[in-house]
Amino acid sequence: MPYHEVSAIVSTIAVVDATIDIDPAVSCSNCLACCCRLEVMLISDTGVPDRFIEEDDYGGQTMARLDDGWCAALDRNTMMCTIYEKRPWVCRSLEMGSYECRVERAEHMG
Ligand code: SF4
Numbered sequence: 001m002p003y004h005e006v007s008a009i010v011s012t013i014a015v016v017d018a019t020i021d022i023d024p025a026v027s028c029s030n031c032l033a034c035c036c037r038l039e040v041m042l043i044s045d046t047g048v049p050d051r052f053i054e055e056d057d058y059g060g061q062t063m064a065r066l067d068d069g070w071c072a073a074l075d076r077n078t079m080m081c082t083i084y085e086k087r088p089w090v091c092r093s094l095e096m097g098s099y100e101c102r103v104e105r106a107e108h109m110g
């Protein structure tokens with residue numbers, strides 16, 4: 001996902017956070033980490049290990065992704081985040097059951 005789209009999501013999440021529409025029926029446990037295919041921009045230092053960070057020519061940092069699009073920090077056996085306590089702010093902001101979450105699930109799970 002291009003930077004401007006990620007920025008738009010970040011802005012949207014920040015604005016609607018207080019009134020976020022959560023579907024309680026949605027669970028990460030049956031999702032196969034759909035949102036871990038998104039490009040994740042690093043906008044603050046949460047302690048993400050350097051080996052998972054990619055930097056562009058302008059100093060912009062994102063989570064490294066594998067050739068198939070999944071985040072490099074995702075455990076492919078458990079489909080869980082291996083750096084959960086240090087995960088980026090964007091990952092913390094995408095709430096389970098939120099609109100953004102449901103969009104990703106609909107796109108990748110049908
Ligand atoms: S936040 Fe939503 S899209 Fe991400 S893993 Fe959980 S259920 Fe899936």
Ligand code: SF4
Pocket residue numbers: 035036037040063071072073074075080081082083084087088091
């Ligand atoms: S850092 Fe963790 S939560 Fe964020 S996209 Fe990567 S695997 Fe998913």
